[in-house]
Amino acid sequence: MVHSRILASLAVILAAGVAQAQESAVIIGKSTFNARCALCHGAEGKGDGEIAELFEVRPSDLTELAERNGGQYPFAEVYDIIVKGMEQRGHGDSTMPIWGDYFIADALEDRGVSRGDATEIAAGRVLSVVYYLESIQQ
Numbered sequence: 474m475v476h477s478r479i480l481a482s483l484a485v486i487l488a489a490g491v492a493q494a495q496e497s498a499v500i501i502g503k504s505t506f507n508a509r510c511a512l513c514h515g516a517e518g519k520g521d522g523e524i525a526e527l528f529e530v531r532p533s534d535l536t537e538l539a540e541r542n543g544g545q546y547p548f549a550e551v552y553d554i555i556v557k558g559m560e561q562r563g564h565g566d567s568t569m570p571i572w573g574d575y576f577i578a579d580a581l582e583d584r585g586v587s588r589g590d591a592t593e594i595a596a597g598r599v600l601s602v603v604y605y606l607e608s609i610q611q
């Protein structure tokens with residue numbers, strides 16, 4: 474009995490911890506989005522950034538990713554697109570930058586960060602943006 478109660482409260486604490494971590498990730502992701510993505514995708518992610526109209530292929534409305542995928546937010550696909558860019562789409566050259574390399578280079582600029590650590594930092598940054606985008610789905 475005592476055991477199952479302890480396990481139950483542990484589960485609650487763990488769930489709260491995960492929710493908390495996700496909430497922080499969304500906040501970090503939002504600041505990265507504002508700094509790196511809003512210029513093209515717009516402050517609200519609607520694809521209407523300041524320089525959006527310069528592009529032949531317009532930046533996507535990122536609030537419709539779930540809707541365009543049958544109501545399911547395509548978490549892994551969004552992660553992949555941010556890391557690798559969009560060459561897999563067959564659009565030819567895409568204006569969508571490849572952020573994986575950029576975030577790794579950015580992390581490497583901090584002195585004392587190893588290549589392996591920089592990759593982890595970059596992955597975390599991308600992940601936080603993926604969580605943020607999930608939070609703005611319509």
Ligand code: HEC
Nearest residue numbers: 509510513530531532533554559564567568569570572602
């Ligand atoms: C220089 C302008 C520019 C910047 C900056 C930019 N994007 Fe994009 N993005 C685009 C364009 C243009 C497309 C559509 C490309 C295409 O269809 O080939 C796109 C497409 C995407 C897609 C694919 C959406 C779909 O339709 O499947 C995602 C996800 C995305 N961007 C996320 C981001 C994130 C996250 C950032 C910031 C880390 C970012 N973008 C920064 C221009 C940009």
